[in-house]
Amino acid sequence: MTDESRPPRGINDAATSGADPYTAYDDFNLPSYVGLLSFQKLPWVTDADDLLRRRPDVAIVGAPFDDAVSHRPGARFGPRAIRQASYHSGEINSLQLGIEPYAWLDVVDAGDAPITPIDVERSHAVIRRKVLEVARSGAIPIVLGGDHSITYPSASAIAETVAPRRLGVVHFDAHADAANTTWGRLHSHGTPMRRLIESGAVAGRNFVQVGLRGYWPNVETLEWMRGQEMRWHLMTEIEERGAEAVVAESIEQALDGPEVIYLSVDIDVIDPGMAPGTGTPEPGGMLTRELLRAIRQVVGRVELAAMDVVEVAPQYDHAEVTAMAAHRCVLEAISALAARRRDAGGAPRERTEPQWTTGRG
Numbered sequence: 001m002t003d004e005s006r007p008p009r010g011i012n013d014a015a016t017s018g019a020d021p022y023t024a025y026d027d028f029n030l031p032s033y034v035g036l037l038s039f040q041k042l043p044w045v046t047d048a049d050d051l052l053r054r055r056p057d058v059a060i061v062g063a064p065f066d067d068a069v070s071h072r073p074g075a076r077f078g079p080r081a082i083r084q085a086s087y088h089s090g091e092i093n094s095l096q097l098g099i100e101p102y103a104w105l106d107v108v109d110a111g112d113a114p115i116t117p118i119d120v121e122r123s124h125a126v127i128r129r130k131v132l133e134v135a136r137s138g139a140i141p142i143v144l145g146g147d148h149s150i151t152y153p154s155a156s157a158i159a160e161t162v163a164p165r166r167l168g169v170v171h172f173d174a175h176a177d178a179a180n181t182t183w184g185r186l187h188s189h190g191t192p193m194r195r196l197i198e199s200g201a202v203a204g205r206n207f208v209q210v211g212l213r214g215y216w217p218n219v220e221t222l223e224w225m226r227g228q229e230m231r232w233h234l235m236t237e238i239e240e241r242g243a244e245a246v247v248a249e250s251i252e253q254a255l256d257g258p259e260v261i262y263l264s265v266d267i268d269v270i271d272p273g274m275a276p277g278t279g280t281p282e283p284g285g286m287l288t289r290e291l292l293r294a295i296r297q298v299v300g301r302v303e304l305a306a307m308d309v310v311e312v313a314p315q316y317d318h319a320e321v322t323a324m325a326a327h328r329c330v331l332e333a334i335s336a337l338a339a340r341r342r343d344a345g346g347a348p349r350e351r352t353e354p355q356w357t358t359g360r361g
């Protein structure tokens with residue numbers, strides 16, 4: 001058990017002399033490479049009833065699935081790579097937003113959807129159920145992919161959860177992912193946005209894409225997208241107008257009717273020079289710093305229902321640079337959620353739950 005009579009010691013606390021070195025730090029405050037792997041060493045709370053009792057503000061969900069890729073596989077290892085791509089542990093302080101996010105928000109790691117390989121339908125079904133369980137606890141799910149096909153079950157679950165309020169989508173990606181089929185299959189990482197619109201989960205005109213470039217999709221798919229009144233902003237538009245103006249317009253378009261937003265981030269929206277660890281890299285993308293700023297901008301402005309960060313394939317990464325960018329996308333969203341709560345006049349949270357017990361006391 002954690003010793004409740006003393007505050008947990010952290011990385012820069014001076015008063016460790018005289019403490020029993022075996023119990024001086026709890027697991028949350030030990031270095032990031034020590035102990036079990038959860039996102040940011042946050043509590044691992046996977047059971048639906050435990051989530052309902054705890055009612056966290058935000059919950060990380062892993063979707064380690066890549067059976068629906070069209071090119072290089074490997075994103076099934078993305079959630080693990082993202083979870084471990086941080087040297088921080090314990091309490092953290094966002095310099096960008098001037099806030100300690102965990103002082104304002106109860107954030108947990110809800111673990112992974114119980115994926116098995118070689119079965120797209122089954123995997124999508126368990127992702128949908130996992131995201132539903134988390135969202136019904138009141139937490140904002142932040143889903144770590146996984147290939148982009150997981151956005152179909154994940155955003156479908158969120159559309160069901162927020163109904164009758166309507167869901168808009170802000171989607172950062174090099175690719176539109178709105179094809180009808182890929183190699184004859186309806187469910188692939190090239191089709192989830194089409195399925196979301198066709199199923200009625202999201203209206204086409206509130207589906208807004210940012211960062212598209214390259215040589216796909218084909219003319220017929222673009223015509224279908226226009227017919228659905230989808231809005232998209234090419235990378236060339238970001239080059240000409242700047243990301244901040246483009247993102248501001250995207251937010252207005254996504255919220256033109258809906259009340260809440262699903263944010264989907266394909267890491268390949270970043271230039272492959274800065275994020276090589278992905279399955280379908282597309283040269284000429286956003287800077288990492290532009291994307292992080294854009295995430296703060298979106299989450300600071302909208303009511304966020306859920307988020308995903310997908311297509312991190314660590315086999316093609318170098319020095320964890322892609323996984324670290326994905327990890328930081330999540331942290332920027334969490335910090336922006338905390339800043340929203342503060343700016344709305346909320347109170348810092350009371351610590352009723354230990355972050356992580358030591359088992360060493």
Ligand SMILES: [Mn+2]
Nearest residue numbers: 174175266268
């Ligand atoms: Mn993509």
